[in-house]
Amino acid sequence: MRAHDERDGALRWGVLGATSYIATHLMPAIAAAPGCALTAVASRPERAGSARDVGRAFGATAHPDYASLLADPAVDAVYVPLPNTEHVDWTLRALAAGKHVLVEKPLAMDEDGCARVEKAAEAASRTVMEAFMYRFHPQQSRAAEILASGAIGELRLVRASFAFRIESGSGNIRLEPALGGGATWDVGCYAVDVPLLFFGQAPRRVSARFSSRPGLDVETSAVATMDFGQGRSAVVDYGIDYGPRAAYELQGTRGTLMVRNAWAMDGEDGVITVLTQDGGVREEIVPAANHYRLQVEAFARAVCEGGPAPMSLAASRRTARVGSALVASAAAGGAAVDTSDEASEGP
Incomplete structure (x- = not known):
């Protein structure tokens, strides 16, 4: 996997979702992790107000939809906490946009979905990890x-x-x-x-x-x-x-x-x-x-050093x-x- 160049500064994160749980647990974790910066948050169009409120609280850009965040060149890595059926799709989209991805468990609801993600991550030279924070x-x-x-x-x-x-x-x-x-x-x-x-x-x-x-x-x-x-x-x-x-x-x-x-x-x-x-x-x-x-710190180290993710995609399969x-x-x-x-x- 391609290492994040230290000359780029902090690993810049975007989050696909603006629920209270994410804003309470994940976003503060990203904001507090050394070498990381929470720079963008997105919501579904019907929840654009939530994204604006959360973005304002963290000093992050609020995007009106997920695709807009993935197109943002100021985002290096994406956290995907969406409903289970959407994990594979948005992980693949994030990889296609050149982002590293930390995706909420389950990465996929079948082994084939994991294999598709693994193939895409290798092709994109990006790091993907399933989020098992415990x-x-x-x-x-x-x-x-x-x-x-x-x-x-x-x-x-x-x-x-x-x-x-x-x-x-x-x-x-x-x-x-x-x-x-x-x-x-x-x-x-x-x-x-x-x-x-x-x-x-x-x-x-x-x-x-x-x-x-x-x-x-x-x-x-x-x-x-x-x-x-x-x-x-x-x-x-x-x-x-x-x-x-x-x-x-x-x-x-x-x-x-x-x-x-x-x-x-x-x-x-x-x-x-x-x-x-x-x-x-x-x-x-x-x-x-x-x-x-x-978890965020461990993932960021793997990205920045170009090493393997601490939880492998083989384990996710x-x-x-x-x-x-x-x-x-x-x-x-x-x-x-x-x-x-x-x-x-x-x-």
Whole structure:
């Protein structure tokens, strides 16, 4: 990938969207990241007023539509937080316009979409990364260090639970099937990513069962199992029916590691508890950190140094393949679906 020339100054960002969530979490992260500048924001034409207000607050140019922002020569990198069904399309458009892209998860809802993005990124010599902000919180790297130390033995089972409730009738896009809604492609992405991250590979097969809240046409909760072979497994649950819950557990042959809040926000300390076979219990506090800003900083370094993105597109293909398999399994009444690959990417 082409490195961003330091002579160009700060990496100049544009954001496709002006919702309150983006303005509260992502835009401040970009604005605060060293070597980065938030220079442009765009909205759909019917929400042009929101773009103007947000742009004014951050000193950024407000564009009346997404295409206008992509045509702006003062933008080097684009953040794409649009509905799930639009991620691939606008990522491809951004690449065609010569922009680097940080795209909200899921990058794509199938492996083919990821492959199209990867091909376009290579042709454009631009960096693309799927945004899994929780990976960049120090408690995840600390959990990986403890696991690698052998403190809990060999990893045998990963449990992950991610959920928060969305009320029916709220107008939330996660409840809209036409926009790629449902629990699987939202909170489910995080639950699925945890075992893939720590086992460093795709499972051999998965099985899932979905539930839907009456009156809704998307799955609102799920329980899934994953077989990684050699006696290694994962159990995940996720939902937009209950919560909040965002925890995972690594079960080893000699102990257990638990992360209480995998989505620890700015101002919240991370908490890791380690239980060992000899009865020992210890708790580690990981100082609060803004994982959105750390994600932006890591992506910007990859762009500016011309190195690989900290989360590869191969990992994104794997996540999309497993997510698609969960959907297929649930449609088949929980039947096992093959998902194995030969690649490996550890934490």
